[in-house]
Amino acid sequence: MKSVIKGTGYILVHTPDMVLHNGTTQTTERVVNPDGEYLKELPSHIRTFEQALNYYPNQVYIGNLTPEDLAAVPQPWHDKDCPVKDRCGKYGQIMPQEEFLLLMQACDVFELVELDREFVAKYKPQLAANPLMDETILARVNEGSDIAEITRFVNDEHSEGLYDHDVLVGCVKRAHDIDVNLSAHVMLENIASKASSVLALLAGVKNAGIDKADVEYVIDCAEEACGDMNQRGGGNFAKSAAEIAGLPNATGSDARGFCAAPAHAMIEAASLVASGAYKTVVVTAGGCTAKLGMNGKDHVKKGLPILEDMLGGFAIVVSQDDGVNPFINLSMLGRHTVGTGSAPQAVIGSLVCDPLDRAGLKITDIDKYSPEMQNPDITKPAGAGDVPLANYKMIAAMAVKRGEIDRAALAEFPVKHGLTGWAPTQGHIPSGVPAIGFARDAMLENKLGRIMIIGKGSLFLGRMTNLFDGVSFVIEKNAGKDDDSGVSEEQVKGMIAKAMKDFAATLMAQADAE
Amino acid sequence: MGVLAGKKVVIIGDRDGIPGQAIEACAKSAGADVVFSSTECFV
């Protein structure tokens, strides 16, 4: 049984106040340099919701423009007027902060999120008008509390403030008095991750055109951990989000592996479906508040807007072969192993060359590669370069070393086999998966044959190992149902019918002969 | 006399450039005493 990409959901949330209050670059600066220039300058670099909509990479992320459209626009992009400024797109939507704060409250099941009564009254109708919201979720939005009470919680009870346009409109309370794993800070990060995952799940399930009851398993591959002091990463974001998203028949679990986790999770989902364990599995992830404004110092220094003001989320629906949707080729998996080492050529060799060698293919046999699709508009001013382009240059360099392309063809490789990056620097969010929606569309339109999705992860940041990590897999155009996996039920019935017919014919022939 | 031989070498690698461990292997081959090796991540 093959497993196919049934549909995808991609969402962004504009969270300008969380940049200021929850991004670690900013919270660190508040500790080490509270009176510094950066914190003074920062507020004037924050984008409005309209500016966030009027931004090419964001419109690409939700599917209103393609990576090819983006590649045709000269960089930088932050100062360009985008021809599309819609908040809803083919794959999902860009949610404004006000709606998101209400969604966070709806996703909280322990009365930890409290919002100002007036704020709720003002924005609940707006959330109700959101095409992805339904009655069950709206019913979870409570009427709110007095702002005086919220202020007291922030000032005296260790709660984290929730702000909108620099005004306190709510708080996230701590869930335990002494357990740091349930502190207000951690709860805010986790509820924001859960809420953005819920939004992505709703988009993914809707776009896949499946019934919510069809989802049997959800894998969350974000980078947060939930648990308490006795099991710090106990989990389970996946099932928590599935509950709010209204997936009654789903269970799930969390897969972790830094930025490589989405690729790990996709391989797991595809295997679960291919094995017949589950019919429909959704891989989901919400966004990361800590990474908001991560490279803000460089952006402010260069007079740019704070471009890292978006939480990202995605959901990929993987289900049994329908003969139409692109399938995940599980016979062509790349993996960075314990023994691979960290040399860039060894990393690319393990993720790209090894699986191709096993399948007898060349680097150029893969039409497109989707490694880490970070938006270069964000990374270049921060000195991290154009990450996808660097990956393409590495793959091209390997192809030269292997004699599969000419050295002269180095420059054209990224154009021919690459994509221009558009995803926000939310760690796991850019990691290969943003291209799956576009690849699925292109394959359904017969415009693309094979894409390799590559996830890489910086495990060493966890201080548990010095190792790097990564896995890759290939998605291919579906040439028709069950062409590679033996026989289907219909075929079996057909064969039995034919055998019985033949048997009957033999009997009749024998009877005639007698 | 080289720059590295016999010196205490501190390595600041980059996930999207050259990782710390790759630099470490090279530095050791030059006779350096690697006292610290890390890899930074900006994404």
Next chain:
Amino acid sequence: MDLENQKRVKEFAEKYGPENVVVLLGAAEGEAAGLAAETVTNGDPTYAGPLTGVQLGLRVYHVCEPEIKAEFDPAVYEEQISMMEMVLDVDDIVSEMSSVRDQYCKFK
């Protein structure tokens, strides 16, 4: 540069003496390499870390600079790093690094 890494650089310079310490960088771009080099010579230009205002003047090189590359075992360099020369803008990195060393390095 990461604050924890700044702290470690400072500690090593104090422990071994700045004249005995060499910093090797693997940055992806000239500018980032230059900023890291400035941090360990003239102090943290972002005024955030333990090296703010601390002028260690350490010897600092990017691993792709020819003079440092020449000291490595060629076979090891070939295996670990060489491919990245096709990816990085080595000329830009060399010019940024030389400029910072000329201005701030105390040990020539």
